[in-house]
Amino acid sequence: MAPKSPEIPKTLPIIPTRNNRVLLPGIVLRLQIGRKDTTHLMDQLWLQHAKNPNIIVGCVPLKPSSNEDQQKGPGKDTVLLPNAPRAIRHSRTASNVDDGRKPIDQNELFGWGVAARIINFKKNSASETKLTRASYTVTLEGISRFKIDKFLKTSPFFEASIIVHPEQDFEKDDTELQAIILNLRTSGHELANVLSQLQLPPTVLSQLRQMLDSTSPGQLADLFASMIDLSMDEKLQILETTDVKTRITRTLELLTRQIQVLKISQKLQSTVESKLGKKQREFFLRQQLDAIKKELGEEEDGEEDEVADLVTRIADAKLPEEASKAAGREIRRLKRMHPSMAEYQVVRTYLEWLSELPWEKQSEDVMDIARARQQLDDDHFGLEKVKTRILEYLAVRKLKKDLKGPILCFLGPPGVGKTSLGKSLANALGRKFHRISLGGVRDEAEIRGHRRTYIGALPGRIVQGLRRCGVNNPVILLDEIDKLGRDSRGDPSSALLEVLDPEQNSTFTDHYLNVAFDLSNVLFVATANDGDTIPGPLLDRMEVIRIPGYTFDEKLHIAERHLLPKQIKGHGLSPEEIRIDENVLLKIATGYTREAGVRNLEREVGAVCRAMAVEYADAKEKNERFDGRVTVERLEKILGPERYDDEVAERTSIPGVVTGLAWTASGAGGLLFIEATQMAGRGVLLLTGKLGDVIKESAQISLTWVRSNAMRLGLSKVANANVLEGLDVHIHLPAGAIPKDGPSAGVTIVTALVSLFTHKSVRDHTAMTGEITLRGQVLPVGGIKEKVLAAHRGGIKRIIMPFRNANDLSEVPANVRSDIEFIFAKTVDEVLRAAFDDTTASANQNAIVAVPPDPVNQVYLKSNL
Incomplete structure (x- = not known):
């Protein structure tokens, strides 16, 4: 049976408690006391405790507004005192240590307290006092509630008269x-x-x-x-x-x-622990927070809003049925994931791509053919075939709304305007334009996209371009399609087969999206320099439009209308301050550049503008008059002497040297000089100049034909009866660092050998092209337009070509045809008659005599051109 509670005096010394500590009856509280105002009381009680161990004091808490160290007290971490004396006791340790604050005022004390008996009283040693900053450790046992009547003393400690409120009995009948x-x-x-x-x-x-x-x-x-x-x-x-x-x-x-x-x-603890795995322990706190929110009925506003926003955006995108089902599956997965999971971001990015692609968004085509024609004429000079094809597409699209876009391929040398044609095409149609550079692309994923098996996967360049354009019918330019590579990561050119097939690209499937996207509304335009490097199946899917190059007249117009105004503006000048006449521009085109395009021409014009800008700045600083007119003499001071002279006349004046026409890998034509010489030897044929197998075979065929027809050609008078007996022949094609191959040098090599053996020079400014057979027939060759334009740029006045290539001259501009004399040959004999001037003919009747070309050929030419 619990002992009887001690009698409580009417006046008690008061011990204030802080830190949210409140002593209740029957509870044991341990205090560390070190504040000065309470230490004075402890000093007196320590002296009394030796005589009277049952000392009663009042324990009064501070008011909440006055409590300087408010903090919530521990609950479940407290423990009951074992062997509790007399009443149920709950032990806590509170701090009442001096912390430098001002003394407590009596108004800061709460009006109620608990009378408590000191059951343990300890005076701390010097080391304990230094460590805990407390002079006394006292343990109190709460006895009964009281209310403060009035304070009798406030210094050096509190003492008050109290009204005790003992525990009331309760009615058992209630x-x-x-x-x-x-x-x-x-x-x-x-x-x-x-x-x-x-x-x-x-x-x-x-x-x-x-x-x-x-x-x-x-x-x-x-x-x-x-x-x-x-x-x-x-x-x-x-x-x-x-x-x-x-x-x-x-x-x-x-x-x-x-x-x-x-x-x-x-x-919550059990829920979180059940979800935790070895790889998810790092998310412990976040999982616990989510479980708390769920128990409290609170939604994760940010994440829910994000998912809801994705759902709205996907609904607005009007996805097709297949894509809509895929989006629905991924949204359900996303709702079950936590944002901290790596896969969450993968799914979220995938849904963003689906919502941002232009599944149904289109731009309206401008069906004004006159406006489109004017736009193309303003942007480009010449290129009539390309302009005609674009206007044809517009006209048919105007009549047939659901026309699938053609796949155009602009094939030509660098600098002829293939890429800018794509931009002009987009402007003429009123469509958006996007350019994809394919040069050096070796990974198939660049076209078809990466599979969503790792973080960082992205769709291919086609889908990325559609997202940037925001419409599903842009003009997409596939630049440098002939320079695609291939390695262990796949073949990009094979991946383009589906993209560039009008019958298949309506269901193009990107590996990242994994759903079909309709590309039939896209107008694809490709550019290339060399059609031979484009795989056959890919080239078969495109409509090739060849752009061979520009004539001098076309270059002059392009320079006047486009290049010169652009460079003048780019160098901070105005058209009134600098003047370059036509003859100067033509001089730059003929004497300083010999290219199919106009890039070098633009660079030279830019160099002239830079020099004039320096002179203009000097004159402005000196307040002198500036003469902005560029003359031919001034041009030579700026650019130096001409880089290209009459090389054809100089080389072909020597027997054994003939000018041929070649087609280069860049898509342009060029002049090809073939040199032949003889020396004492054993009848060996030497070939140099980094030649391919085809051109080596042409050299062998040419030499065989010359040897077999030596008597008929009259070579027995100028060479041994058995041609090449005791002689070595060396055929060389200059510019030995450049690879040379192709079946178009046969007639040129034959002419060079005949010129060598007869010691006769070929007619001035004459070039030729064509392949021969052992029977002496002249076979047709390709690239006639490019070769003729190159000859015109090189100052050639006479071209000998196969008779069966006469129709190809229809593609050559009329002004070029008028500047050049064309001679068509069916046999090697006709080639030789046209190649040598009759003024150099030998007196021997069997010697080669240059005769006028066959009149039938001239009639054929006039009737077909």
Whole structure:
């Protein structure tokens, strides 16, 4: 049986408690005391404690507004004191150490407190005082509530007269109170069950269960109020409530709340632990936070808004059925994922791509043919074939709305305007333009996209271009399609087969999207320099439009209309300040450049503008008059002497040298000089100049034909009866670092050998092209337009070509045809008659004599051109 409570004096010394510590009756509280105002009291009590161990003091908490160290006290981490004397005790250690703050005012003390008995009193040693900054450690046992009547002393410590409020008896006939007490004890057992899962000492739990049935309801309420986590206001409310029924009711509410919190905490803990794996332990805290939000009924606003936004954007994109199903599956997956997961970002990025692609968005085509013609004429001079094809597409599209876009391929040498033609095409149609550079692309994924198996995967360049354009019918330029590579990562040219096939690209499937996208509305335009390097199946899917190069007249117009205004503006000048006449521009085109395009011409014009800009700046600084007119003499001072002279006349004046026409890998034509010489030897044929197998075969055929027809050609008078007996022949093609091959040098090599053996020079400014057979027939060759334009640029006045290539001259501009004399040959004999001037003919009747070309050929030429 618990001992009787000691008598409480009417006047008590007061010990203030801080840090949200509130002592209740039946509870044990340990204090570390070091503040000066309380230490004075402890000094006196220490002297009295030796004589009277049962000292009673008042324990009064600070008001919440005055509590300088407010913090919520521990709940479930506190423990019951084993072997509690007389009453249920709950031990806590509070700090009352001097921290340099100002002394406590009596108005800062709460009006209620608890009379407490000192059950343990210790004066700390010097080392303990230095460590804890506390002079005394005192343990108090709460006895009874009291209310402060008035303060009798405030210095050096508080002393007050009190009104004691002992524990009231309750009416046993109050059924409502009995029900509340029963619920309190039941909740206490439930609390013990919950605490048993927190690994508390078994003795503590056993003592708690014993006290639930033996402790009075009022003391039990104080015990629970001291055990659970309460705010300072709630603790003070329990302290000042003397009515047992009211206090028990309020404590039951607080206890029920605490039990629910502990249950939820345990549930969250088990939920999180069940979801954690070896690779997910780093997400422990985030998972726990999500579980808390879910239990509290709170939604993750940011993530939900993001998913909802994606759903809205996908709905607005009007995806086709297949893509819509794929998007729905990924959205359901996304909702089940946490944002911190790596796959979350992969799925989210995929959905963003689906929502941002122009599945149904199109731009309206401008069906004004006159406007398109004017646009093309303003942007480009010449190129009539290309312009005609574009206008044809516009006209047919105007009549047939669902026309599939053609696949055009502009094939030609560098600098002829292939890429700018694509831009002009887009402007003429009123469509958006996107350029994809394919030079050096070796990975198939650049076209078809990467599969979504790793972070960082992206669609191919086609899909990326559509996303940037924002419409599904842009003009997409596939630049340098002939320079695609291939390696272990796949063949990009094979991946383009589906893209560039009008019958298949309506269901183009990118590996990243994994759903079909309709490319039939896209107008694809490709550019290339060499059609031979484009795979046959890919070239077959495109409509090739050849752009061979520009004549001098076309270059002059291009320079006047486009290049010169662009360079003048780019160098900070105005057309009024610099003037370059036509004859100067023509001089730049003929004497300083010999290209198919106009890039070098633009560079030379830019060099002239830079020089004039320097002179203009000097004149402006010196306040002198500036003469901006560029003359031929001034041009030579700026660019130096001419780089190209009459090389043809100089070389072909020597026997054994003949000018041929070649087609280069860049798509342009060029002059090819073939030199032949003889020396004493054993009849060996030497070939140099980095030649290919085809041109080597042409040399062998040419020499064989010359040897077999030596007597008929009259070579026996100028050479041995058996041609090459005791002689070595060396055939060389200059510019030995440049590879040379192709079946078009046969007639040129034959002419060079005949010129060598007869010691006769070929007619001035004459070039030729064509292949021969062992029977002396002249076979047709390709690239006639490019070769003729190159001859015109090189100053050639006479061209000998195969008779069967006469129709190819229809593609050559009329002004070029008028400047050159064309001679058509069916046999090698006709070639030789046209190649040598009759003024150099030998007196021998069997010697080669240059005769006028066949009149039939001239009639054929005039009737077909």
